[in-house]
Structure formats: C-alpha cells, structure tokens
C-alpha cells in the first residue's frame with residue numbers, strides 16, 4: 397500500500413521545483429486533488445463496503461517474491477505476446493468508460509499513449525470516442541474492443557462491425573455487469589456525467605443526450621446474456637475474450653463456448669462486493685483452463701511487482717484500469733504514456749531482480765505466501 401506522501405503543488409511545484417510523480421500512487425494522489433469529488437468517486441470507487449476493491453490491492457501483499465540469483469539478467473526484456481500480438485510488456489490498458497470525463501484527450505489520448513509504449517488498449521463500449529476515431533488516431537496500432545451486449549442487439553452488432561472494420565483485433569465481452577453494482581460513492585455525490593459528454597454507443601442505444609448517471613448507462617445492457625451469446629460472438633472473424641470470470645466452472649464453460657481467452661476480473665471491485673481478489677482465484681482458473689486458452693487478470697495492478705506476482709500465479713498478462721485513469725487525469729496522453737512507461741520499467745526491473753530474463757521465465761516457484 398502507498399506510503400503517506402504529499403506532493404506539494406503537483407508535477408510543477410509552486411517554488412519552481414519539479415515534483416515528478418515517481419509511481420502510480422503519486423498519480424492517484426494528484427488525480428484525487430484535481431478532480432471534482434463526484435468524478436473521482438466514480439473512477440476510484442467500488443461496490444458496497446468496497447471489500448473486494450481493497451482486497452484486490454491487498455492480495456499482492458499476501459505474497460512474497462522468491463528471487464533467484466546468478467541468473468544472467470543482462471538482457472532482461474519485458475516483451476511478450478498476447479493472443480499472438482507482440483507487446484512491449486505483459487500489461488495492457490483495461491477498458492474503462494467515459495474517459496473524456498477525466499481529460500479532453502480522452503480515449504484518443506489513451507490509445508496514442510498505449511500505441512507509443514507498444515501495448516494494446518482495450519476500448520470500452522461506453523467510450524467517448526468511436527472505434528473508427530481511435531483507429532484513425534493510431535495508425536498501425538493494435539487495439540481490442542470491449543463489448544457490452546445491449547438489449548438492442550442491432551446496436552451491439554453495429555458496434556462490433558465498426559470495431560472489426562476499423563481493425564480491432566479482439567472482442568472482450570464483459571459478463572459481470574448484467575446490472576450495475578451498488579456504488580455508494582456515486583449515490584452520496586449524486587454523480588452524473590456532464591450532458592456535453594457523449595458516448596456514441598449510448599446515443600445509438602437510444603438514450604438522449606443529457607446528464608447520465610452510471611445506472612442510466614448500464615441500463616442499456618441485456619441482463620439475459622448467456623453462454624449461447626458468447627458462442628455466437630465467438631463465430632465472428634476475431635477472437636473473443638470473456639472478461640469477468642472468477643470460477644473454475646465458468647472458465648471451463650468459456651473454453652467450451654469458443655473463447656480464445658479469459659480475463660479473471662471482478663470489474664475492479666465495482667460489481668459484486670464480497671467476491672475474492674482476482675489474484676486469489678487466478679490459480680483455480682488457470683488450472684481449469686489447462687492451457688486451452690490464454691488467461692489474463694485485472695484488478696489492483698499498481699506496481700511492476702504486482703504484475704510479476706500475477707505472472708507467477710499463471711497469468712499471461714494483466715490489464716490496468718485506474719492506474720491509467722490517473723495518468724490521463726494528471727497529464728492527458730503524456731500522463732498515460734508516463735504511467736505505462738513507469739510500469740514497464742518497474743516490470744523489467746522486478747523481472748531482472750527476481751532472476752527472470754523474460755516474462756515467460758516466471759514460475760510458481762517465484763512466489764511464496766507471506767507469513768501472516
């Protein structure tokens with residue numbers, strides 16, 4: 397967990413001293429200082445008592461790294477591949493909604509930063525930019541598209557078609573949000589997105605342009621979604637990744653219904669409070685999948701060492717949501733780029749110090765439970 401550190405004056409201090417944020421916690425603190433309380437609460441908050449939100453973070457502290465010495469780490473690389481796409485590190489940008497609420501650069505800034513750093517951004521269905529705009533802003537880059545299946549299947553199909561046409565190389569279908577989790581921070585602040593902030597999918601879904609609450613947005617989603625729908629989506633021309641799996645049973649079903657990958661996710665603690673930290677259920681999912689599909693994880697990633705611990709538990713890569721959101725808040729595209737560069741450097745250093753010259757060298761033997 398972060399130490400209690402105050403950054404006087406943000407990145408450029410008042411007395412002319414430059415206070416560069418040196419880690420994700422610094423970015424979070426600066427974002428908390430600069431954002432309106434309602435906006436910060438929406439992005440930072442979780443569901444119910446926020447037990448799962450906290451546990452996602454704390455789970456990494458329950459494991460120690462077991463570094464191996466005298467391994468040649470002179471040429472350590474953080475590079476790997478995800479669904480066959482080379483990436484500069486085993487960390488992708490998680491889909492998160494309404495990025496225009498944090499900074500005018502919005503999703504286009506995040507996409508440019510991810511492309512610049514050599515990783516994949518997953519664009520949310522509830523983005524303030526359309527897939528074609530993101531593709532046009534980042535020629536040659538690899539992106540994934542996150543799918544919320546709307547009650548109006550025509551809108552979903554048209555969004556998927558747009559994304560595939562724009563060159564998005566995978567569909568990430570989110571399955572843990574048939575209804576919005578009980579987000580009490582938003583209830584207390586009465587949070588609604590500003591009316592001028594529009595998501596193309598929301599307008600296509602039939603909601604008029606007005607101030608929307610998170611409940612309004614999620615009301616578009618079809619709560620009757622089932623494995624049959626996954627099978628149908630999996631017959632499209634790009635691989636389908638099922639996001640929101642937390643059990644061996646569902647992991648097996650995802651494999652049986654045509655998924656190419658799974659994201660072990662509890663939606664950053666924003667949906668069902670009381671489910672386990674994602675790191676804790678990752679081994680169960682990895683064992684159930686038995687190598688049939690790729691397994692990714694998100695939730696609570698703030699450090700390169702978190703990523704190495706997730707790799708040791710069997711993840712091929714991770715996704716980061718809030719870490720990226722705080723970079724976007726603080727300095728738009730440049731802030732996202734810096735956060736991603738910081739994490740890439742932390743990952744490379746953690747790999748080297750653990751005696752792993754590449755992400756694929758990390759094994760279960762590189763972690764042990766921390767004594768309680």
Ligand SMILES: Cc1cc2nc3c(=O)[nH]c(=O)nc-3n(C[C@H](O)[C@H](O)[C@H](O)COP(=O)(O)O)c2cc1C
Nearest residue numbers: 439490491492493520570663664695696716717718
């Ligand atoms: C503000 C916010 C909005 C989100 N919006 C979406 C979304 O539109 N679609 C989705 O599949 N997941 C969404 N998520 C969940 C993220 O994809 C991811 O699971 C989560 O942020 C990971 O936890 P982390 O923020 O601790 O990295 C959102 C998360 C946050 C914090």
